[in-house]
Amino acid sequence: MIYGGKKIFAGLFIFVVLLISPFLANIGKADAQPNPSLNTPAINALATKQCVGSQQFMRTYHMQLLNQWRDQALRHGEYTYVNSQGQKFTISLENTCLKCHSNEQQFCNTCHTYVGVTPYCWECHQKGATQ
Amino acid sequence: MKIWSSLLAVVALVLIAWLGTGVAGLYTVFGVGIPYLAFLIFALGFIYRILKWGRSPVPFCIPTTCGQEKSLPWIKHNKIENPSGTAGVVGRMILEILFFRSLFRNLKTEKRGDKLGFGSAKWLWLGGLAFHWSMLIILLRHLRFFLDPVPSLVRGLDGLDSFLQIGLPILYITDIIIVAALLYLLARRLFVPQVRYISLASDYFPLFLLLGIVTSGILMRYFLRVDVVSVKELALGLVTLRPTVPTDIGSIFFIHVFLVSSLFAYFPWSKLMHAGGIFLSPTRNMANNSRRVRHINPWNYPVDVHSYAEYEAEFKEKMKKAGVPVETE
Numbered sequence: 001m002i003y004g005g006k007k008i009f010a011g012l013f014i015f016v017v018l019l020i021s022p023f024l025a026n027i028g029k030a031d032a033q034p035n036p037s038l039n040t041p042a043i044n045a046l047a048t049k050q051c052v053g054s055q056q057f058m059r060t061y062h063m064q065l066l067n068q069w070r071d072q073a074l075r076h077g078e079y080t081y082v083n084s085q086g087q088k089f090t091i092s093l094e095n096t097c098l099k100c101h102s103n104e105q106q107f108c109n110t111c112h113t114y115v116g117v118t119p120y121c122w123e124c125h126q127k128g129a130t131q
Numbered sequence: 132m133k134i135w136s137s138l139l140a141v142v143a144l145v146l147i148a149w150l151g152t153g154v155a156g157l158y159t160v161f162g163v164g165i166p167y168l169a170f171l172i173f174a175l176g177f178i179y180r181i182l183k184w185g186r187s188p189v190p191f192c193i194p195t196t197c198g199q200e201k202s203l204p205w206i207k208h209n210k211i212e213n214p215s216g217t218a219g220v221v222g223r224m225i226l227e228i229l230f231f232r233s234l235f236r237n238l239k240t241e242k243r244g245d246k247l248g249f250g251s252a253k254w255l256w257l258g259g260l261a262f263h264w265s266m267l268i269i270l271l272r273h274l275r276f277f278l279d280p281v282p283s284l285v286r287g288l289d290g291l292d293s294f295l296q297i298g299l300p301i302l303y304i305t306d307i308i309i310v311a312a313l314l315y316l317l318a319r320r321l322f323v324p325q326v327r328y329i330s331l332a333s334d335y336f337p338l339f340l341l342l343g344i345v346t347s348g349i350l351m352r353y354f355l356r357v358d359v360v361s362v363k364e365l366a367l368g369l370v371t372l373r374p375t376v377p378t379d380i381g382s383i384f385f386i387h388v389f390l391v392s393s394l395f396a397y398f399p400w401s402k403l404m405h406a407g408g409i410f411l412s413p414t415r416n417m418a419n420n421s422r423r424v425r426h427i428n429p430w431n432y433p434v435d436v437h438s439y440a441e442y443e444a445e446f447k448e449k450m451k452k453a454g455v456p457v458e459t460e
Binding site for chain 2: 001002003004005008011012015016019022023025026029031032033034056059060061063064066067111113114115116117118120
């Protein structure tokens with residue numbers, strides 16, 4: 001015998017609906033895994049397609065590298081980055097990163113939108129200001 | 132002992148997840164099997180506990196009140212502290228659940244010299260509120276891994292929480308608040324002698340478990356990073372019932388998930404069930420209307436009564452012979 005059955009079952013119904021809402025929201029949706037595109041003129045012209053770090057490193061740590069670059073360039077005036085291979089790169093978002101990855105929509109935004117991240121690059125940098 | 136065993140239990144959980152994925156490579160077990168199992172235990176356990184409580188009768192009308200009951204029209208009625216109907220009960224319940232109103236009235240009694248002093252004690256209220264609200268926001272923020280596209284509400288919440296724009300990935304304000312609140316709640320149990328005396332392993336274990344979850348999450352976001360895209364692929368696979376098994380995510384992720392799974396599985400059998408129990412507290416969910424509405428005790432046993440009229444009808448002759456006055460003559 002359940003006392004106050006109507007209220008208890010109504011409460012449990014709300015609980016279950018809230019609990020399985022992520023499952024319900026995804027019914028009938030195809031897996032849309034992001035596929036960042038490397039198809040830009042600058043990358044296609046490269047002999048060896050290699051970023052400043054390995055793919056795994058860049059996928060995981062690129063935001064921390066960018067933050068480190070910002071601090072080095074703007075706060076310490078160091079404009080040279082040496083990667084784990086000993087190669088040197090000029091620290092610049094627009095002239096190093098975006099020179100190759102000039103397709104923001106098909107590259108940066110695919111993953112950022114997928115995981116719900118809103119980078120604030122463009123609060124300081126101007127789009128298309130490559131010199 | 133209670134403290135160390137709880138801490139050791141959480142350390143053991145961390146080690147199990149680390150050995151299971153980092154050494155044994157059981158990614159399917161820790162990424163898919165255990166989360167599904169924990170989810171089922173949580174859902175079914177929660178429902179079981181609520182139904183079990185629903186089977187307990189409420190013998191008396193026992194709302195706790197601390198305000199003027201509804202009476203004559205010229206006496207001011209305190210609608211929230213002494214609800215007279217459903218609306219008042221709902222209002223009081225909402226304030227209780229969202230703002231822990233009764234804890235706000237927490238008092239501390241102290242002997243100062245020869246005098247007994249009563250003072251307001253709000254730290255527990257503040258610590259509890261800070262922890263629960265951070266927990267809610269963190270839980271809602273995690274929806275960004277389970278929904279595609281990410282709803283604007285979740286993005287907005289994320290934006291508010293990372294409003295300070297410190298570091299990259301941007302520091303969440305709730306990450307700081309929840310660690311501070313949990314450490315306060317733990318320190319309270321460890322250093323206030325009276326509270327330490329009444330604290331059990333089942334008080335320490337959830338605190339250590341939550342601290343473990345929060346720590347692993349913070350480590351994963353800011354220090355031992357994992358590939359967030361793979362994490363979302365795993366999470367989306369779980370909620371679309373087409374689980375994928377990624378192998379390129381670090382062990383710290385599986386430690387986090389295993390601790391969260393442990394919390395989910397532990398939840399229905401522990402004091403954490405106050406999340407559901409608050410709704411079923413008779414002192415909170417009843418209106419103080421006992422002067423207008425008769426509260427029937429559902430436990431009342433049907434008693435065979437033998438009224439005086441029946442008694443007299445049975446023994447009338449004998450009573451008359453003995454000279455006992457009778458009513459029906």
